[in-house]
Amino acid sequence: xxxxxxxxxxxxxxxxxxxxxxxxxxxxxxxxxxxxxxxxxxxxxxxxxxxxxxxxxxxxxxxxxxxxxxxxxxxxxxxxxxxxxxxxxxxxxxxxxxxxxxxxxxxxxxxxxxxxxxxxxxxxxxxxxxxxxxxxxxxxxxxxxxxxxxxxxxxxxx
Ligand SMILES: [Zn+2]
Numbered sequence: 014x015x016x017x018x019x020x021x022x023x024x025x026x027x028x029x030x031x032x033x034x035x036x037x038x039x040x041x042x043x044x045x046x047x048x049x050x051x052x053x054x055x056x057x058x059x060x061x062x063x064x065x066x067x068x069x070x071x072x073x074x075x076x077x078x079x080x081x082x083x084x085x086x087x088x089x090x091x092x093x094x095x096x097x098x099x100x101x102x103x104x105x106x107x108x109x110x111x112x113x114x115x116x117x118x119x120x121x122x123x124x125x126x127x128x129x130x131x132x133x134x135x136x137x138x139x140x141x142x143x144x145x146x147x148x149x150x151x152x153x154x155x156x157x158x159x160x161x162x163x164x165x166x167x168x169x170x171x
Contacts, residue, residue: 019043019112022103026116027144031137034058034101038081039114041066042105053117055081055102057089057131065089082123086130097131099145115139124152129161 023035034056042054045068053069067084081102089097104117116139119127127134127148135145149155 017108017112019106019114022114022116025140025142026137027142030058030099031101031144034064034099035103035116035137037064037066038101038103039105041068042081042103042114046105048107052107053081053102053104055085055100057082057085057097058099059089059093059095059097061093061095063089063093063095065092080120080123082119083126086127090130097127097134099135099137100127100131100148101137118151119148121152124148125156128152128155 021036021039023032023039026032026035037056038054041056042051045051045054050071051068052071055067057065057067059065065085065088067081067086067088069081070079070084072078082100085100086097089095100119102117102119103114105114106112116137118138119136132149134148136148136151137144138146
């Protein structure tokens with residue numbers, strides 16, 4: 014890690030839960046950033062108040078890369094069956110970029126994966142007034158296969 018100062022992007026969050034998750038993800042990626050290997054960290058909050066961290070794993074073959082959100086869900090499931098209720102992910106800047114870490118939304122694959130494992134999950138989105146937004150609203154017409162029972166809609170889902 015270089016000596017440059019990269020501020021915590023949590024100041025853009027509208028509420029305490031969002032700030033805490035963003036700060037957790039920021040601290041994780043600030044400490045573990047490796048250019049072209051680990052660019053993003055994610056923090057997942059469970060219903061018992063515990064935060065689980067995940068680290069993005071880049072790969073020589075791009076499609077083999079693993080998102081930070083997947084790592085955080087995996088870390089959570091290693092230690093608890095508690096419902097997962099919120100997630101935030103933070104991208105750390107490359108040395109050639111301005112020193113600004115930023116909140117990033119889950120990619121399309123992660124939206125599918127996260128909703129499979131946490132149908133009522135909320136997410137911190139980028140923006141000056143980010144709070145927690147129901148993830149289901151960001152993935153209308155989610156894929157539903159026959160492998161698992163069909164999730165029951167919640168009040169937050171359309
Ligand atoms: Zn992803």
